[in-house]
Amino acid sequence: MCGRYANTKSGEELGRYFDADEVADVAIPASWNIAPTQQVPIVVDRLSKTDPDEVPPSRLVTSARWSLVPRWATELTSTYPTFNARSETVSEKSTFKGALVRSRAVLPADGYYEWHTVTGVDGKPVKTPHYIHDPVEGELSFAGLYSWWRPPVADGQEPAPWMLTATILTRAASGPAASIHDRAPVMLPRELVDEWLDPTVEGDQALVDAMVAESEAVLERLELHPVAALRGDGPHLIEPVAR
Template sequence: MCGRFSLFSSFEDIIQTFDVEKMINEDEYTKTYNIAPTHDIITIINDGRINRMGKLRWGLIPKWASDPKISAKMINARSETIDEKPSFRESFIRRRCIIPMDSFFEWKQDNAIKQPFRIKMKNEQLFAVAGIWDTWYSSTGERINSCTMLTTSPNELMSSLHHRMPVILPKKEYENWLNPLEQDTQVLRSLLVPYPTSGMDAYPVSTAVNSVRNNDQSLIQQIS
């Protein structure tokens, strides 16, 4: 499970990294060190022609849902069954997105306490987590665009922290994942594998990250 992450790269870095041609206004982007479920998060989609940057609520609300509160329970989707579950199948085939991150957080049980760890790329660069999205309408016409991030089995680094990890896409696969015309489930599922341990790093951080009210650079600093 992935339940917190950070995105504090510059607006320009996000645009360049993900080849964005249409984007939100720069003043709509806020660097955030403690992003939590149900927050509106930066995402990248492809409309069949170009990559677009926008915001989606983190926590998928399927079209058939009667209550948008289901969003809080739909922040992750298992990649192994993504094309079997009614909540996710259509979005997996037709509505995929990228969720940019600088790092994510996971908690390791250490005796009586849960120690948070920050997980990032060794090269400190932005990375892309595979997501899917959907649009939900209420009976009164309210519209919510939402997403969930895909998870897979852990690599060697992550296995010491948790039994799942986000699906991190290599840069060469961004185009394939975002392409709405690519609907071959075997091709798409082949992308949903653990990212190589050699490219990742993890270290303990302050338990201040446990509270969503805390949101500053100190949350990503390594502790001894």
């Protein structure tokens, strides 16, 4: 799973990296300790509302709440976590399968954290956080999904604004990260971002499986190192500590 990650690039920097047509006027502050339900940057491709068959999709960098809420949900919070979606079953789960069809996203990251758990001398689990990053590309493109949501409107009441929400797909870990945890985000090679985001393509399990297979190349080149406990925020969180 992926429950904490870092992004320190501005919307403008992400727009240049992902060749975006537009960067929304939203706050994308640098953070080395992003947690579920916080606002996070996402990249999406959108079809033209007036002429979707003739006008090519446009790319937008904006922000979303990190924990997907399907449009049909009646409440913002869920009884189970939705900040991650298992790639193996995403096309089967009611929470995610609708978004998979045409609402696919990339969540950019500098790197992410995972905890290595061992049994201590007292028999209790000891968890050590590790920071994981790509030394080649320097940017991770987490495959994700997004959904627009707002609470049901009561009779006589004004509707609340729509809220953009998102999730990160995960897969079985491999490569260096597999030494500390059995799951990892699905990380797209830069050249496959366009294919994943393309809203003219109907997403299904076959597309997900293809992206998972291609993500192997990124997983194999990742580097990781232990870090101190994740408290607060700042660049000190990704500094290596002695084993």
